[in-house]
Amino acid sequence: MKRTPVKIRVIYADTDALGIVYHTNYIRWFEIGRTELLREVGILYKGMEGFNLPLTQAYCHYHFPARYDDIVLLETDIDYLKRASMKFTYRIWDENRCNLLAEGYTVHACTDRNGKILRIPAETAAKIRQNISKSMEQR
Numbered sequence: 001m002k003r004t005p006v007k008i009r010v011i012y013a014d015t016d017a018l019g020i021v022y023h024t025n026y027i028r029w030f031e032i033g034r035t036e037l038l039r040e041v042g043i044l045y046k047g048m049e050g051f052n053l054p055l056t057q058a059y060c061h062y063h064f065p066a067r068y069d070d071i072v073l074l075e076t077d078i079d080y081l082k083r084a085s086m087k088f089t090y091r092i093w094d095e096n097r098c099n100l101l102a103e104g105y106t107v108h109a110c111t112d113r114n115g116k117i118l119r120i121p122a123e124t125a126a127k128i129r130q131n132i133s134k135s136m137e138q139r
Contacts, residue, residue: 033076060104
């Protein structure tokens with residue numbers, strides 16, 4: 001599946017006193033990518049009934065800084081889907097895709113509304129697996 005990168009313009013509130021993107025904003029951008037990827041495969045966060053995908057791990061390797069008013073390109077993919085968890089990977093590029101600014105991943109558990117681990121619903125897993133397979137075929 002060919003994914004369209006999400007374009008993000010760095011706003012002033014995303015930066016520190018030097019005009020460089022503050023490190024935690026990359027993790028916030030990861031959420032934007034994750035939400036858009038799920039939307040692209042037909043899963044809406046606000047439409048998930050009976051389960052949540054809380055974050056259990058986050059990792060980000062910073063290569064080059066993004067700065068105020070830059071446009072960055074965010075690419076998101078699904079690395080794996082297990083019975084009760086999934087891992088998303090992210091790459092953030094400069095606007096011209098010349099420099100990889102940051103890359104990382106997040107791992108999410110599947111829980112009920114009370115925080116109890118549960119199996120990812122079959123319909124959700126099927127949509128994700130279908131798109132993981134397409135993505136793997138194109139690599």
